[in-house]
Amino acid sequence: MPQVNPQILVWAREAAGLGIDEAARALQLGGARQRGPEVLGEYEQGTKAPSRPLLLKMAKVYRRSLLTFYLQQPPVKSERGEDFRTLPGDRGYESAPKLDALVRDVFVRQRLVRSILEDVEEAEPLNFVGSITLAQPVDFAAKLICKRLSFDLNEFRRKKTVEEAFSYIRELTEKLGVFVLLIGNLGTHHTALGTDVFRGFALAEKVAPFIVVNDQDAKVAWSFTLLHELAHIWLGRTGLSGADFEQKIEQFCNDIASEILLPEAELDELRQLGGDRQEVISVISAFASRRKVSRALVVYRLLKRRQIDRKQWLDLTEEFRRSWEAERARKKEQAADAAGGPNYYVVKRHRVGNALVEFTRRAIAEGFVTPTKAGRILGVRPTNVQALVEVT
Known part of the structure; x- marks a missing residue:
């Protein structure tokens, strides 16, 4: 059996965001004679060689392939693409290892899909990827994307729920050859x-581009995020997006998604917005609900128009965030009290998307x-796999 470089064990654990105590617990190391962290320390210092069963367990806990542990040296950190996020202080960076694992997983999926398409000689480059620039007007870019999508705003708004409205845009996007995933964790809450x-x-590849929407966000925001990331695809810019819009590219993609879902002319309805704070919240809430968009999107547009400072x-964005979190907590309690739950395979198919499931079914x-x-x-x-590709 090849020797394992102890540096690989340290690198894999740290890259997974695990301290030595936490990793030892997850690996179920230690016993009456020796504490788990001490046992793991011996492996990481090279005084003890890990067995194959332990390496298999490490591969699962650290979210790495088994072959990774037989590399001669720790690999160079993989790229996420560009980072378009603006995070206050160190907020969020504590989750960097988990985020790296998620992005790495998406890159692997995309490469596997692209490889299969090349094998079946269906790897046709998508000409809209990278077809626009930041120099083009927002309304022009929005119209270009809508036309290629065959997006109908009235059809979007006729959907009964925000989930159905999102599914409408997702289906149109996947018909173009873009795979859309709903992912907000690494498999567990x-x-x-x-x-x-x-x-x-957004993974803006010419063949089999991928978009990930964080499903930890409010469902009413999913459609906006999907269109925002689709704008990244049109720009040909792979990378991560956050909640802020300080960077020029984020403003551009936000403005495109906003124009598609809430055309500028419709905001004239709120030109006389006034009254006390609660009345403003009530008016904005009703306006957003009728259009299947988030209240945060509406106030963003009002800020851009200088109708609010x-x-x-x-203040309003924070109020809407608190309101959503309270509603989410209430629904979580209701779900916990309810008997049973949705079918695992139905939920998984929804998260993965029909396009990727059907692609995999055909490849099998x-x-x-x-x-x-x-x-x-x-x-x-x-x-x-078989049960998932067969579910309808």
Whole structure:
């Protein structure tokens, strides 16, 4: 068996964001004679060689492939693409290892999909990727994207729920050849990545581009994030997006998504916005609800039009955030009290998206992918692949 470089063990643990005590617990090391951290320390110092079963367990806990542990040296940190986020202080950076793991996973999925498309000779470059620049007017870019999507704003608003409205845009996006995933954690609620860490991620490849929408965000915000990331695809700019809009590219993508979902002319309805704070909140809430958009989007547009100042914008945005968090907590309690729950495979298919599930189903049927690789593409165990691709 090849020797394992102890530096790899230290690097893999630290890259996973785990301290030695936490990792030892997760690996179930230690016993009556020796504490877990001491045992793990011996492996990391090279005084004790890890067995293959332990390496398999490390691969799972540290979210790495087994082959990684046989590298001669720790690899150079992989790129996330550009980082378009603006985070106050160190907020969110404590989640960097989890975010790195999520982005790395998306890159792997994209490469597997692209490889299969190349094998079946269907790797046609998408000409809209990288087809616009920041120098072009927002309204022009918005119209260009809408036309290519065949997006109908009235159809979007006719949907009964914000989830159905999002599904409408997602389906149009996936028809273009862009895979859209809903991901906000690494498989468990303990690894959740809040919107203070990231809202979306765009992998702007010419073949099989991917978009990730953070499903920890309010559902009413998903459509906006999807269109924001789609604007990144049109710009050909791979990277992470956050909640702020200090960077020029983030403003540009925000403005495109805003113009698509809430055309400038409609804001004239709020030109006489006034009254006390509660009345303003009530008017904005009703306005946003009718249009299947978030209240945060409405006040962002009002700020851009200078109908409210930055102080009012910050106050209203914080109020809407608190309101959403209270509603989310209430629904979580109701769900905990309810018997049973939604089918695992139905939920998973929704998170992965019909396009990726159907792509994988076809690749399996035609013999172009093994269950192991199919599981990696879909983010499930190989034994769960067949059930997932068969669910409707």
